[in-house]
Amino acid sequence: MAQAFELLLRGDAETWGIIGRSLSFSFFATIFSLIPGIPLGVFMAWKASKGRRILASLIHAISALPTVVIGLFVYAFLSRSGPLGFLGFLYAPAGVILGQFFLAMPLVASVTYTGLAKLDPRFKETLETFGTPLLFKFSATLREAKMAVLSSVVLSFGRVIGEVGVSMMLGGNIRGLTRTMTTAIALDAAKGEFERAISLGLVLLLIAVAVNVTVNGLASHGR
Amino acid sequence: MKSSQRRSLAVVACMLAACFMAWGQSPQGGQPSNPRIKLATTTSTEQSGLLAYMLPIFEKKTGYKVDVIAVGTGASLKIAEKGDCDIVLVHARSLEDAFMAAGWGSERRDVMYNDFIVLGPKNDPAGIRNAKTAKDAFTMIAAKKAIFISRGDNSGTHVKEKDLWKLASIAPSGSWYKEAGQGMSQVIIMAEQLGGYTLADRATWLAVKGSAPGLSIIFEKDADLLNPYGIITVNPAKWPHVNVAGAKALMDFFTGPDGRSLIESYKIGGDQCFFLL
Numbered sequence: 054m055a056q057a058f059e060l061l062l063r064g065d066a067e068t069w070g071i072i073g074r075s076l077s078f079s080f081f082a083t084i085f086s087l088i089p090g091i092p093l094g095v096f097m098a099w100k101a102s103k104g105r106r107i108l109a110s111l112i113h114a115i116s117a118l119p120t121v122v123i124g125l126f127v128y129a130f131l132s133r134s135g136p137l138g139f140l141g142f143l144y145a146p147a148g149v150i151l152g153q154f155f156l157a158m159p160l161v162a163s164v165t166y167t168g169l170a171k172l173d174p175r176f177k178e179t180l181e182t183f184g185t186p187l188l189f190k191f192s193a194t195l196r197e198a199k200m201a202v203l204s205s206v207v208l209s210f211g212r213v214i215g216e217v218g219v220s221m222m223l224g225g226n227i228r229g230l231t232r233t234m235t236t237a238i239a240l241d242a243a244k245g246e247f248e249r250a251i252s253l254g255l256v257l258l259l260i261a262v263a264v265n266v267t268v269n270g271l272a273s274h275g276r
Numbered sequence: 277m278k279s280s281q282r283r284s285l286a287v288v289a290c291m292l293a294a295c296f297m298a299w300g301q302s303p304q305g306g307q308p309s310n311p312r313i314k315l316a317t318t319t320s321t322e323q324s325g326l327l328a329y330m331l332p333i334f335e336k337k338t339g340y341k342v343d344v345i346a347v348g349t350g351a352s353l354k355i356a357e358k359g360d361c362d363i364v365l366v367h368a369r370s371l372e373d374a375f376m377a378a379g380w381g382s383e384r385r386d387v388m389y390n391d392f393i394v395l396g397p398k399n400d401p402a403g404i405r406n407a408k409t410a411k412d413a414f415t416m417i418a419a420k421k422a423i424f425i426s427r428g429d430n431s432g433t434h435v436k437e438k439d440l441w442k443l444a445s446i447a448p449s450g451s452w453y454k455e456a457g458q459g460m461s462q463v464i465i466m467a468e469q470l471g472g473y474t475l476a477d478r479a480t481w482l483a484v485k486g487s488a489p490g491l492s493i494i495f496e497k498d499a500d501l502l503n504p505y506g507i508i509t510v511n512p513a514k515w516p517h518v519n520v521a522g523a524k525a526l527m528d529f530f531t532g533p534d535g536r537s538l539i540e541s542y543k544i545g546g547d548q549c550f551f552l553l
Contacts, residue, residue: 133359133515141517143360144314144345225345243462244323244484 057251067229068249072256075233078146079214082153083161086209090158091202094165095194099177109166116159120218127152128222144225149233152219157209164208168201169194200271207271211264215257307339313522314343314361316353318432319459320390321365321505322346324479324549330538334529340522348431348459356380356508359515363523365530367432367477367505370439381508385531388539388550389504392436393481394495395464395488396422396473404473410498414444421452423472425463428455432503437475440500464488477503479549504553507531 060068097109129135131143131151142148176197180190195202213219217235224231226240234253241250321327322344331342345355349366353375356364365387366372376384394404394413402422407413417424418441426448427434441448454472456463460480467474468488478496485491507530509523529535539550 133517134357138359139517144343225343227343227345230343243459243465244487246487 054251056248057255060249060252061255065249068252070229071232071234071237071253074146074231075214075235078149078220078233079153079210082150082213083157083206083210085150086154086157086161087206090161090205090209091165091195092191093158093162094202094205095169095191097162097166098169098172099190099194109163112159112163112166116163120156120216121222122218123155124152124219124222127155127219131223143223144227144231146224146231148223149220149231152223153213153216156216156219157213160209160212161205164205165198165202168198168204171201172197200274204268204271207264207267211261214260308522308525310519310522311339312341312343313363313519313526314345315363315365315526316345316347316351316355316361317365318349318352318367318505319346319461320367320433320477320480323459323461324477324483325544326479326539326542326550329542330530330535333534333538334526337534338525338529340525342526346459348427348429348433349435350430350432353380356510359510359518361510362519363507363509363526365505365507367503368435369504369506371432371435372506372508375508380511380514382511382513383527384506384508385527386553387505387507387530387535388552389502390478390550391496392433392475392501392503393478393493394473395467395476395481395491396494397471397490398492400494401471402473404495407495410440410495410500411443413495414440414446417473418444418446418448421450423452423454423467423470424448425467425470425472425474426453426455427460427463427475428457429459431460433460433475433477436501436503440475443500460484461487464491467491479544482544482547482549505550 093112097105097112127148128143130137131140131148132138133143140147142151172194180193185193215235217239220226220231220233220236221239224233224236226232226236232240234257238250238253241247317327323346327344331344335341345352345361347355349368349371352361352364352366353371355361356375357378357380364381372381372384375381394410396402396404402417402420404413404416407416426437454466454470456466458466460476461484463474464476464481464484465488466472468490471490473494481493507527509520509527510518512518512520530539536552540548540552542548542550
């Protein structure tokens with residue numbers, strides 16, 4: 054345990070490189086996932102119809118899929134023998150980010166949706182009555198539910214930074230390129246070398262705490 | 277602004293700052309036009325430390341950057357068949373020959389060998405220490421139903437293990453026979469934890485034996501336990517995008533004088549673990 058702390062404090066280049074890589078992969082995956090995720094959540098919440106409720110349950114289900122399943126689907130597309138192989142994303146950072154994007158996006162959509170569903174129905178009615186333009190409706194809804202949207206961002210970041218399935222399968226755990234905190238922990242444990250694994254575990258623990266504090270802060274603010 | 281919101285914004289800001297600081301750790305540009313080589317290889321070459329010993333020297337000399345995907349022999353060859361790597365360094369001659377015969381590889385060369393050993397609990401519950409051959413040792417393990425941990429991942433070691441069971445005319449099954457589906461060092465650690473036997477390559481054993489003090493080499497040095505490694509470049513006729521020049525350079529390095537002397541000089545705790553063919 055002491056050695057694990059020492060590794061972090063000493064500023065071991067490889068350990069910090071791994072931490073930085075994890076953070077940047079998850080950061081970009083989360084940012085990209087907002088672009089379709091938030092509008093999708095808003096779209097599902099705007100009007101209650103049967104089709105949208107079915108879509109919402111589907112998104113909920115996908116957001117709970119095991120990471121290896123998402124990894125497997127994305128792998129099938131990104132392999133050179135698959136339809137998107139020409140991109141050269143497999144076993145590269147882009148592959149990991151794309152896989153994490155598919156992990157984060159449904160979660161963003163579904164948390165946004167759940168947050169908006171709790172809004173006062175009169176708010177939506179008001180928006181409808183005035184026949185407001187789409188963009189205004191969208192931004193008004195987001196303002197009204199910004200806490201839900203922010204929580205979805207933080208939760209998604211928390212999910213992707215802590216996952217191992219996608220990173221391992223699509224990144225290949227390549228040292229200095231796609232080795233992230235979770236795949237490094239898996240490898241170190243496999244080798245029976247636990248010092249660095251523990252120091253990375255501590256960092257993940259810190260991130261998990263930060264994520265939870267943030268989400269709770271947002272929730273209490275929203276009330 | 278409420279304090280909770282300020283706090284959460286601060287947390288998010290810290291995360292973002294960390295992300296940006298971390299970005300931009302790309303490798304230095306080299307001379308070759310396509311400087312990245314994807315090498316799919318067995319866990320033994322990576323976990324034994326051989327690649328970490330050899331590749332930086334190759335990279336410094338040539339300006340290439342080798343991305344190592346360490347899986348098993350079977351998985352490495354599958355990755356190559358799908359066109360997802362440029363070159364493989366593996367150890368299962370029967371699979372390698374099938375790979376070449378199907379036209380997936382453009383060239384195969386012998387690189388080195390190490391040998392397999394049978395690891396087990398120090399008290400040797402199946403009494404294989406004095407077995408005459410590897411075949412006898414495996415027969416005794418099965419007869420005693422002593423716990424045996426198999427890689428179970430179609431790696432080179434797993435293929436060798438299956439060959440040995442076949443040689444002994446045994447189809448292993450039952451609760452004593454555990455297929456782990458994991459890398460060599462993980463399986464060694466599992467064998468120690470479960471008090472079982474396993475087949476391992478010597479290089480990985482030397483690298484991880486400090487983490488498995490309950491195990492020792494119970495049976496070794498048999499002609500059937502030799503473990504030759506081959507290097508195969510992926511055929512550009514199948515996958516035009518592969519880094520032909522890079523793969524060729526890496527193959528030449530491993531089989532040329534520089535690589536050969538590095539292989540011979542690589543020692544773990546004073547023991548040489550890979551030998552030249």
